[in-house]
Amino acid sequence: MNPVQSVAFDNEIALAKExxxxxxxxxxxxxxxRAHVIGQAFVVPHARAHxxxxxxxxxxxxxxxxxGQVVRIVLGVLGSAVGVVPVGNTGGSDVSMFKRMPIAxxxxxxxxxxxxxxxxx
Numbered sequence: 001m002n003p004v005q006s007v008a009f010d011n012e013i014a015l016a017k018e019x020x021x022x023x024x025x026x027x028x029x030x031x032x033x034r035a036h037v038i039g040q041a042f043v044v045p046h047a048r049a050h051x052x053x054x055x056x057x058x059x060x061x062x063x064x065x066x067x068g069q070v071v072r073i074v075l076g077v078l079g080s081a082v083g084v085v086p087v088g089n090t091g092g093s094d095v096s097m098f099k100r101m102p103i104a105x106x107x108x109x110x111x112x113x114x115x116x117x118x119x120x121x
Contacts, residue, residue, distance in 0.1 A: 001042045004113045009039045016052060020059075029056050029092070036091035037107050043080040049091055050076055057093065068093030 001009065012035035019028035032052050039045025054069035075097060079085045088101035095101070103111065 001039065001045060002113060005038055005110055008107075008110045009035050009045050012038065013048070013052070020056060025056055025060060029053065032056070033090035033092060034104075034107060037088060037103055038110055040076070040085045040089065040091070041080060041083070041111075043077055046076045046080040046085070047073055053091060053093075062093075065093035068097075072097055 012031045016028040016031035016035065019025075019031065032049055036046070036049035036053075039049055050069050050073045054066055054073065057063075057066035057069055072091060072093070076085075076091075086098050086100045088103040089095060089097065089099055090101060091097075
């Protein structure tokens with residue numbers, strides 16, 4: 001992850017944590033999803049985003065969604081490690097973990113700054 005991506009990822013995570021700490025789980029989760037899109041091609045950021053999603057799902061008391069995040073942690077790490085990720089997928093359990101999704105233009109600009117082209121499926 002280049003410095004631009006790293007800063008953007010960290011900013012989204014920081015915002016997510018602020019909203020979650022105030023009990024604004026939906027808004028916090030949306031920022032984790034943005035972080036997920038930025039970091040999904042990289043093992044540690046990808047796993048970190050899913051870990052935070054898992055924590056939110058426990059707070060929401062949604063066991064099926066929490067289980068979905070556990071699966072995504074394992075498969076997401078593997079996918080990032082081998083360079084196969086569904087581009088733009090927001091990472092929530094309400095979306096197929098294999099579905100490609102459109103990327104918001106501001107996030108695409110961050111990703112384009114330095115993502116190796118072979119990490120995007």
